Amino acid sequence: MEMPKVVLASALARWLPDAQGASGEVALDVSGATVGAVLDDLFARHAALRGYVLDEHGAVRHHVAVFVDGQAIGDKRRLDQPVAPGGEVYVMQALSGG
Template identity: 65%
Template sequence: MAKIVLAPALARWLQEPAGAQGTETTTVAQAAHLDAALEELFARYPRLRSYVLDEHGAVRHHVAIFVDGTAIGDKRRLHQPLAVDSEVYVMQALSGG
């Protein structure tokens, strides 16, 4: 099962308490591809979908997703394979200089 980790800043989009404030929320998905893992995540946390994905199903500009430590290259093509032990990290993207 792939592990999905949500950064602490995303806790406000979760319906259930995420534990202590400032901690990551971790869940698992039985999915072979990133898009399916995200669908499992959104089934558990429906309010998170509109924050992470736009109306076309692409990852929003202000969100970053990493799979096994590497940022996804194309925020519109989420059908990338996951290994059984993959870690997906979803976080609020930062900008500035």
């Protein structure tokens, strides 16, 4: 059975201990059928990422964007959006400023 994949943009991938010195995105196979379950599996392996991606209420932080198969998640507080087997969850830091 195909597993979903999480792709971390380079700004987040640099926080992975095994990606030190790597440049670019990092893709990881994970388990889970929802965005929340996929992220939980990611954080079980890389706990330090949780604080960069989620706030203290468990919502995706304002400065982070999450996409499922190319579509931005609609509500950063609801992580029950489905992720298909073989689907891709892309996590990146959003740009802000003016």
